[in-house]
Each structure stands twice: as structure tokens, then as C-alpha cells.
Amino acid sequence: MTRIINRQPSRYGRLALGFLPFVILLLVYIVASDARLAENSADKLLPSFQSFADAVVRMGFEPSKRTGEYLLLNDTLSSLQRLMMGVGLSAFIGLVIGVGNGMVPYMRSPLSPLVTAISLIPPMAILPILFIIFGLGELSKVVLIVIGICPIIIRDIQLRTDDLPPEQLIKAQTLGGSSWQIIVRVVLPQIMPRLIEAVRLTLGSAWLFLIAAEAIAATDGLGYRIFLVRRYMAMDVILPYVLWITTLAFAMDWSLKRVSILLFPWYHGTQGGGHD
Template identity: 85%
Template sequence: MTRIINRQPGRYGRLVLGLMPFVILLAVYIVASDARLAENPSDKLLPSLSSFVDAITRMGFEPSKRTGEYLMWNDTLASLHRLCMGVGISALIGLAIGVGNGMIPFMRSPLSPLVTALSLIPPMAILPILFITFGLGELSKVVLIVIGICPIIIRDIQLRTDSLPNEQLIKAQTLGGNSWQIIARVVLPQTLPRLIEAVRLTLGSAWLFLIAAEAIAATEGLGYRIFLLRRYLAMDVILPYVFWITLLAFSMDWSLKRLSILAFPWYHKEQGGRHE
């Protein structure tokens, strides 16, 4: 008898199973929206799908009467710029300190406890301090993302470095490699795919910190637009913006996964070929 844990859906089966929850949610929304609108045509909580189309057209494909800008695309570019800056800086710092903590004892002793302490501080609790220190401009928003996800990346990379087989390091030393050569040629190649995974795992948190910062102090951005329109109960704009953020986050995660598979196929073979 074939056990269910050993049965694998085919390519099209995975596609159908992956789409099924979204189709069900869409059907539930349409039914609920029709029911509310039939009772109250002015209801704003669950707008019709046609309202979403009108809102997307107005926000994304018609210039604003006040500024002349295409608001949805302007908000998207502003948010992506802040997010990419914060995630990119966090990845670089996380790689440098994570590998250093894992390989250099004199670096690990002072920095590892500090990183652990920083990772336990709720980033949202220090948001007012960041605004006071760095102002209300772009820097404070980027710093919030860095403070929020960088310690997690550092700890992840440090654990990956610590888990490298000692035999590899001993052989590299036996062959005459110095510390920097061992780090560059043995440690880094095996750490980079884990770095991509760490970035993928922290993307959701990075978006959370970005939206929170934009909601409090910004004049453009996806988070700013959502919290600006909530006072008007403009769900026909808010829900498409939430869906757009989700689509952007999914696209970034998928792109990083594909990059990792193409650049480090050996790593995914070691993981049993499960590219999740």
C-alpha cells in the first residue's frame, strides 16, 4: 500500500492544488459581497469586483488631478526603494558579522551577545526613537528595516557557519590556507545560499516594518496610501493595495528562490531537492 507521505502530486496537480485555496477565497468573497450589496448598495466594507477595477484604473492608470502623478506606481517605487535599501544593507551586514561570529572567536565573544540582545528588542518599540534621531525622512525607515531583520540574518548565518564540517576547515588548513583564504574559498560559498534563504524568511518582517513606518511618517508609499484612505473606508482601494503588496512580496520571494536554485544547485540537491 502506498503511504500518503510518499505520494507526490504531478506538475499540473501542484498547480491546481496551489490555486484552489485562492479560488475558494475569491468565491466566498463574491458571495459575501453580493449579499451585503443586495442589502445595502452603499456598503463600503465588501466592494464589488467592478469597484476594484474602477479603483485600480483610477489609481494606476489615470494621473492624479492634484499632482499629475500615477499614484499607485509612485507609491510602489517609493516603497520598493526603501525596502530594497533596508534588505540589501541587512544582507551585507548579516553576511559579514554572521560569518565573522561563526569563524573568529575574538569577534564572536563581544558581538554574539550583543546581536542576541538586539534581536529581542521589538523594533516597533524604538520607532519613535528612530524618528527623533534620524528625522522623518527616508533614513529612519531604512534603519527600522535594518534593525528589524539584520540581527535575525546574523544569527542565521552564524548558525550556518558553525554547522560546517570541521573536516573541511582542517583540510583547508592542512593545505596551507590562511584564515582569510579559508573564509573566502570554503566558508562563503557554502554560506551564500543560506543567506538567500535568510533574506526570504525575513521579507515578510521587512514589509511589516516598512508599512508601519510609512503609515506614521511618509508622504508617499504603499503603507502611507493605505492608512491615508482608511479614514474614508475606501476598501475598493485598500484591498487592491493589500493584494498588490502580497503580489510584490511573492514575486520577490520567487525570484530569490530561482536565483538560489540557478546559482547553487548543489545546495538544493543536498537539501533533498525540495525547492521550497
């Protein structure tokens, strides 16, 4: 008898099982929404799908009467710009300091304890301080994302660098490679796919910090819009916005995975990263 831990679903079976939880959630929502609307047609907690469609058309395809802008497009571009800046800076700083901490003892000794301490600070707790120091503009939102995810990336890259086979570094030194050459030619090619993995793992946190910052101090953005309409209990706007944020996050994660597989097939071939 084949044990369940050794059974593998077919390709179509995996697709069906992947969609199953979403279908169940959708059916539960439809049943609950119909029940609430049958009792009170003006209920705002679980709107009908027609309400969702009307809200999507209003926010995404009709210009605002006040500004003339397409609100969903404008909010999306504003949020993505902040997110890309924050994640991009975090990835760059995380790579430089992470590799430096892993390879240079004189760099690791002062910086590693500092990075550990910063990583333990709840980023949301210092959000008011960031607003005081950097103001209510774009910079404070980007800095919040960097403070929130950069220490995690640094620590991950440092650990990945420490895990590199020491014999590789010894052979490179034996062949006359300088410290810079070893880092560039031996370390970085092996660390880059791991950097992409670290960014993928921190994307959810980056979105969290972005939405929180936009909710408190912004005049546009996906988080700003959600918290603006919550006072009216406009679930027909909030839920599509949440779904749109989830879609954007999934698309970013999927794109990073494809880029990693394309650029570093050797890594995914040995780690099984092409199947996650």
C-alpha cells in the same frame, strides 16, 4: 495499501490543489459581497469587483489631479527603494558579522550577546526613537528595516557557519590557507545560498516594518496610501493595494529562489531546495 504519507499528487494535481484555496476564498468573497451589496448598495466593507476595477484604473492609470503623478507607480517605486536599501544593508551586515561571529572567537565573544539582545527588542517599540534620532525622512524607515531583520540574518548565518564540517577547515589549514583565504574560498561559497534563504525568510518582516513606518511618517509609499484612505473606509483601494504588496513580495521571493538555484545548483541538489 499505499499510506497517505507516501502518496504524491501529479504535476497538474499540485497546481490544482495550489489554486483551490484561492478559488474558495474568492467564491466566499463574491457570495458575501453580493449579500451585503444587496442589502445596502452603498456598503464599503466588501466592494464589488467593478469598484475594484475603477479604483485600480484611478490609482494606477490616471494621473493625480493634485500632483499629476500616477499614484500606484509612485507609491510602488518609493516603497521598493526603501525596502531594497533596508534588505540589502541587512544582508551585507548579516553576512559580514554572521560569518565573523561563526569563524572568529574574538569577534563572537563581544558581538554575539549584543546581537542576541538586539534581536529580542521589538522593532516597533523603538520606532519613535528612530524618528527622533534620524528624523522623519528615508533614513529612519531604512534603519527600522535593518534593526528588524538584520539580527535574525546574523544569527542564522552564524549558526550556518558553525554547522560547516570542521574537517573542511582543518584540511584548508593543513594546506596552508590563511584565515582570510579559508573564509573567502571555503566558507563564503557555502554560506551564500544560505544567506539568500535567510533573506527570503525575513522578507515578510521587512515588508511589515516598511508599511508600519510609512503609515506613521511618509508622504508616499504603499503603506502611506493604505493608511491615508482608511479614514474613508476605501476598501476598493485598500484591498488592491494589499494584493499588490503580496504580489510584489511573492515576486521578490520567487526571484531570489531562481537566482539561488541558478548560482548554486549544488546546494539545491543536495538540500532539495529546488522544490520548495
